[in-house]
Amino acid sequence: xxxxxxxxxxxxxxxxxxxxxxxxxxxxxxxxxxxxxxxxxxxxxxxxxxxxxxxxxxxxxxxxxxxxxxxxxxxxxxxxxxxxxxxxxxxxxxxxxxxxxxxxxxxxxxxxxxxxxxxxxxxxxxxxxxxxxxxxxxxxxxxxxxxxxxxxxxxxxxxxxxxxxxxxxxxxxxxxxxxxxxxxxxxxxxxxxxxxxxxxxxxxxxxxxxxxxxxxxxxxxxxxxxxxxxxxxxxxxxxxxxxxxxxxxxxxxxxxxxxxxxxxxxxxxxxxxxxxxxxxxxxxxxxxxxxxxxxxxxxxxxxxxxxxxxxxxxxxxxxxxxxxxxxxxxxxxxxxxxxxxxxxxxxxxxxxxxxxxxxxxxxxxxxxxxxxxxxxxxxxxxxxxx
Ligand code: BGC
Ligand code: ZN
Numbered sequence: 265x266x267x268x269x270x271x272x273x274x275x276x277x278x279x280x281x282x283x284x285x286x287x288x289x290x291x292x293x294x295x296x297x298x299x300x301x302x303x304x305x306x307x308x309x310x311x312x313x314x315x316x317x318x319x320x321x322x323x324x325x326x327x328x329x330x331x332x333x334x335x336x337x338x339x340x341x342x343x344x345x346x347x348x349x350x351x352x353x354x355x356x357x358x359x360x361x362x363x364x365x366x367x368x369x370x371x372x373x374x375x376x377x378x379x380x381x382x383x384x385x386x387x388x389x390x391x392x393x394x395x396x397x398x399x400x401x402x403x404x405x406x407x408x409x410x411x412x413x414x415x416x417x418x419x420x421x422x423x424x425x426x427x428x429x430x431x432x433x434x435x436x437x438x439x440x441x442x443x444x445x446x447x448x449x450x451x452x453x454x455x456x457x458x459x460x461x462x463x464x465x466x467x468x469x470x471x472x473x474x475x476x477x478x479x480x481x482x483x484x485x486x487x488x489x490x491x492x493x494x495x496x497x498x499x500x501x502x503x504x505x506x507x508x509x510x511x512x513x514x515x516x517x518x519x520x521x522x523x524x525x526x527x528x529x530x531x532x533x534x535x536x537x538x539x540x541x542x543x544x545x546x547x548x549x550x551x552x553x554x555x556x557x558x559x560x561x562x563x564x565x566x567x568x569x570x571x572x573x574x575x576x577x578x579x580x581x582x583x584x585x586x587x588x589x590x591x592x593x594x595x596x597x598x599x600x601x602x603x604x605x606x607x608x609x610x611x612x613x614x615x616x617x618x619x620x621x622x623x624x625x626x627x628x629x630x631x632x633x634x635x636x637x638x639x640x641x642x643x644x645x646x647x648x649x650x
Contacts, residue, residue, distance in 0.1 A: 267390030269325040275313040285394040294336035297638040301329035301412030308553040327389030328381035331411035349403040370582035401588040410606040417591035418583035451475025460527030461491040473498040485629035514539040
């Protein structure tokens with residue numbers, strides 16, 4: 265069985281030949297992987313040769329944004345049958361802490377969790393994978409063609425949840441009761457800045473626009489690029505991060521209710537904090553892996569503004585099965601409102617063997633979601649209704 269990953273010894277992407285994984289427990293499911301999306305996390309692992317494996321392992325199979333078709337099931341598997349399309353979640357809990365025991369390993373307290381394709385466990389860039397039923401989410405057939413968006417969308421779902429929970433600390437400034445942070449129409453009258461127009465920034469923008477949030481996206485690319493066109497298609501405005509400082513950007517937008525950081529550009533992310541208006545909430549989702557950017561900060565200004573402006577800066581990582589399920593529900597609403605943006609946001613597809621080219625394209629501002637087709641013809645009728 266072919267898989268794509270990193271070896272401990274030599275930097276760079278490798279195609280590895282591995283034995284097909286076997287079902288070892290009655291609760292496990294075997295999956296024929298169909299497609300895997302790649303993102304900044306994968307790029308970082310490759311670029312910085314971060315091969316985070318268990319003792320004695322020589323390689324890490326990459327890939328954490330996947331869907332596939334069930335090819336075999338253990339005896340006690342209840343919710344999946346051979347032929348069902350599925351999406352695997354990423355994190356596997358520590359099994360000890362309150363969060364992990366409550367199906368919220370995204371909040372693991374011990375840090376002893378593992379993540380498929382990232383941290384200590386092989387990922388999904390492989391022809392077949394085996395996993396526990398509990399870590400799989402059923403995929404409606406009519407969403408298979410955009411299913412690689414579900415994992416990153418689950419990250420956005422969680423981050424937006426956190427941000428809304430935090431903002432329930434204060435009365436809404438607008439007079440509309442239906443725009444309260446805990447109301448279904450919370451986005452009305454709100455204004456947001458999204459930092460980054462890559463895949464995650466795009467999804468955050470789509471979700472904010474779905475809520476009618478007036479959305480400005482800061483990105484350091486030319487206006488005439490796919491990334492900018494895609495955020496404009498859902499009614500957001502592009503702000504060129506090269507032309508203005510964070511201070512100027514914030515002043516230009518005026519009242520801001522929330523900031524969603526989706527760039528992993530730590531310098532830019534930090535520089536926004538002292539300029540945020542009163543009662544704003546800032547959620548950060550980028551995970552810079554290299555660990556080396558040092559910036560001078562006016563610490564007095566930062567502390568003063570955070571306190572005087574009641575600022576809330578929160579980090580949000582990973583997601584759990586409930587966020588995946590909600591992402592699948594929201595896809596229906598996204599389709600109704602914005603047509604084929606998710607389909608069109610998958611800008612590049614490569615055959616499984618062309619991983620190098622796929623990774624090279626990630627930098628291109630004319631790329632958004634880049635996909636590797638593991639299975640050339642998935643054994644599921646994609647056009648059938650679920
Ligand atoms: C993944 C998350 C993961 C995070 C940190 C992201 O790219 O989408 O599931 O928790 O990286 O490893
Ligand atoms: Zn835990």
